[in-house]
Amino acid sequence: MNVAATGEAQVGLPAVGHAPHGPPGHGGHQGVARLALGAIGVVFGDIGTSPLYAFRETFAGHHPLTLNPAHITGVISLMFWSMMIVVTLKYVTIIMRADNKGEGGSLALLALVSGQTKTRRWSTGIVLLGVFATALFYGDSMITPAVSVLSAVEGLGVAAPGLAGLVLPIAVVILIGLFAIQSSGTAKVGLFFGPIMLVYFGVIAVLGLLSVVQTPGILWAFSPHYAVQFFLMDPVRAFLALGSVVLAVTGAEALYADMGHFGRNPIRVSWLFFVLPALMLNYMGQGALLFRDGTSALESPFYLLAPEALRFPLVLLATMAAVIASQAVISGAFSVTQQAIQLGFIPRLRIEHTSAATAGQIYIPLINYMLMTMVLLLVLFFRSSSNLTSAYGIAVTGAMTIDTCLLAVVLFRLWRWPRYAAIPLLVLLFLVDGAYLAANLTKIPAGGWVPLLIGFIIFTLLTTWSKGRKLMIERLRESAMPMQIFIQSAASSATRVPGTAVFMTSTAEGVPHALLHNLKHNKVLHERVILLTVKIADVPYLPELERLHLETMDAGFFRLVVKYGFMEEADVPAALARVNSCGAEFRMMDTSFFLARQTLLPSEHPGMMIWREKLFAWMLRNAESAMEFFRLPTNRVVELGSQVEI
Template sequence: MKLESVITSDQIQNETHSSSKKNQSMILACIGVVFGDIGTSPLYALKTSFSLCGLDANALNILGITSLIIWSLLLIVSYKYFFWVMPIHNKGEGGLISLMARCLENEKSEKMKRIVLALTFIGIGFFIGDGMITPAISVMSAVEGLSVYSPSLANYVVPVSLSILILLFTLQHKGSFVLGSVFGYFIVLWFLWLAGLGVAQIIKDPSILKALNPIWGLRFILKYPSGAFLAFGGIILAVTGCEALYADLGHFGIKPIKISWFFIVLPCLMLNYLGQATLLLINPDYLNNIFYQLVPFEWIPFSVLIATIASVIASQSIISGIFSIVRHCIMLDFIPRLKIKHTSSDYIGQVYIPSINYTLLILCCLIVQIFQNSDRLSHAYGLSVVGTMLITSILLFLIIKKNIFINTYKRYLAFAIITVFIMIDLLFLGSSLIKFFEGGWVTIVISVLIYAIIDTWISGRKMIDNISKLKAFKIKDYLKKNVHSEKRLVPGTAVFFNRSSNIIPTSFDTYIQNNPYSHEKIIFLTVHVTYQPRTIPSKNMTIEEIHDNIWSVVVHYGYKQTPDIQKALKWFCENVHEIDLQNIQFYFSQQIFLVGKHPFKRKVQRTLFQYLSKISLRSTDFFKIPHSHLIELGAYTKI
């Protein structure tokens, strides 16, 4: 069933007709960026599934678990994401923020808005938790091949893993724009290596192909229901990184992602899992590190090398994803403003956030030190993966609930299918929670902390806005009383930044009360970031002349854009009213918050908000206002 009514008139750019060479390079880049995470899952998914369920590696169990892994790839990735999630985009963009925006379209219920935002923030917490664990488990799983080559090297797994992670994070400031073309070749080589290892085993015992029949998965569930329930905690690891398919939709478009998945990635993954299962049928004792048992002994060093490179690429992709989603949250004022560095002049989405980078580095290294091996860490990893998937399914349900299908039959059929997805996600979630005290707590702690930061920041900003509205005058009322005061006019333009376009900013009141002069032209400038990924500021400027030579200007940006104040003023000068761009004075109000006496819970939250405000980048630095044209006025506010 198609979601024809979901797709807007804005078609994804990458689906337009293009040359064969361009399509090939796009597919190569797509494989390098999108599929690194799910491509490293064979390192640990099958062995973790057996480890969690505690069952012997006999024929039924091997066929059953392998069948469940393969059908998880088919149902969750191939069907759920490609045919249900990805068509619901936001002007070609995917990801949690896009789903949130679609849920909030024309939504009038404040209660529903709060629910959608809360779900999104929880999902962001799970996604960032995933990003902290992915580098640790991927790199450790790859390096653990050293112990298969020589047991004496087992003690070097943790130090080598830590060294690779430290190198990975310290090089982030260089940027990741090379991911697409250069890394794509390595990931293609990795998938071909996976397929080759699998085929080499399958030809020894083709009976393993019976696992393609889902009946074997059902037999396993019916015979060992409790064991199967526990095994789902490992099976979920086979679909890690499926969120990347949706998150990177805007970078590549659905066509290259589909071609990459169905013609390269999926077949190679299935062949490798079937190869691992074949080897277990031949010798169940190989279960401990089944992936590297596929590799001929003399090829293990090469396999460790290529697996490590693939793991680094997978880690790089998720780290870049975290930088992107944090930047989007900053633009939407969900979290404090942080220093953002653009690492590529060609790709505006390539960003580096130093504070986030080093936080991830410290936490990744701590995770490696605490868990010591990939088996233990997999308990935490599964929970972060299924948490993000569950939030995606719930938001998808809410979107469909609104008005996607006109036909009643299709509407109820869609509800039924999405409900099944949610039930499957809940099954995976329940299985992952069983191991809460053995590692799952890490994901929960990270998600709760992220949610607390976002909720505290948003609540605090609303509180400050309410305080400002109570104290401030409406612009037009204020100007009637003060604009005709006898003041000496000086050449030039004064620009006052304002969070709300209808009230007087504190900086302007201070300016009027303390200066004997006034600029010839005055602009009240408000920057408004929408839930759309992109806008054209020159076509999305709300301009009102509220008095002679006094304007209220609201510039609208999308959450994926970087506000350019100078460019907006230049457009104003060329199309609305001429101003001297070299003779502009910018005025900002810098608020300093003081926490008053409150009950313990409220005091903790407001103290956290006070701290977040201190570390937040100043508006003047965020908007890159030249210091030579800047006057910043401080004000204390009691909260």
């Protein structure tokens, strides 16, 4: 990770007016109630649409349970206590306290804990775990829209069996439309997310309550006794059922990942006092319906809770909720990609801002296109939500298990919990996560291989780029001439021309290759030469006073380091506009930016295997130009090639 040191001595530079300090949406004028409503609309879409398929799959999926009262109450009890342990205890109560300056998510947690590990062995392992969790997130972000939208639209077959043949085409059209609107931004549509999800949760809670009133005996399922009894009575089937039960908590990691947008307390309030009760009422209602109607209700206990006249409106409402859940996952993929680019795990990609007011509203065309392609392929390949659930869960449970591993580092290294408190908690969490992960691994032959394959491919890409970039920087540093020697030998002999030259360099040491090539070919030096390095800190937002560090050298040479948090966007012209300690004010028409474009050469002693070296070279060739990424003026940029062996 290219992490900048903070706290260096400053040189009286004014702050860069670039990005707000702190996560967006944390204005003091916003009350907890308003933020809680927004959280209901964005954070809980994934877990909120789980009732569409989670309970049904335990009795009608790939490892179906026999439909009897003991199994129904056992499954409901497992779902309730899974929500209490995984969501309420692990994420809402504990992990959400491990924020990185207000931000959450696997990469934010990785950046937080990686600096706390003392040995290289542990540090490398933690980084790899965090990167693999990010890779699994991409697999989840492909499956979630497919299974959510498909399961919602399948309600048409329940409301009107004659329309069952239209389910697949309608789902495909909705998904294409969803990805098509990403480029225009979701700020306006987002205003309706909260109220729609509020209505959705209210409706599913009422439908569940009406069913529970008819069969109040289902309320005994709140007792953990029934979950334990289920395992004692039929341990093999109970273990296999965990692969479907875990679908009730998919989306739990979104609470942590979206913490930066809404804050810890609003998410806790909306979960404990609204979302959790609504979900449990609906699951209880579905269980009560199976008590009464048996196998005739197994087709879709979610939709059959509603009277026949209300099933079409419920299909429409559930479809909107599924679209909202998918939108949250897609937006999350954009945000995670931006973090990964800044932290050095993904090559530079074109990032478009869809809102002038909200920094977090971004659109990444390549990621959008790849997600849409994979989602449509998944829908067309699996063809039903029941088949898709066989692929669903492995990525989620894998990421949850990794979060527990990172939490262990937080408990012992950051919070310094005593062993008698930390070890029992970690044993409980690893036991639950491990059981769910093991149960989901049994789905591999039926489709679970899909998210694993996606995860390993993305993991290979992320680690290849990170290692290749590190090797390339090391090679450039090894061959770099010391700056003082260059100034003494070249500054006095070269012809100086008016203006400012900014040489972008990845390392704040030695002479940039672009500077050597420019002097070799053009035989001139500008009156003012700035060696500029952009560094990314291991915090999401950096205080303005720590933004710039300027070092004055001889003969009109200056070394400038500009630092950003991993949630911020690098804007080099804006940073230069605030520098007033190295001569005249910067004017873009008098400033030239020199960039080096590296070409990789085969090495006799490569730092990576040949196939990975070729993969890295391909990624390097297709990375977004530094000119656009750093917002440099297009008519003031000169690119100079250099060759590097890694």
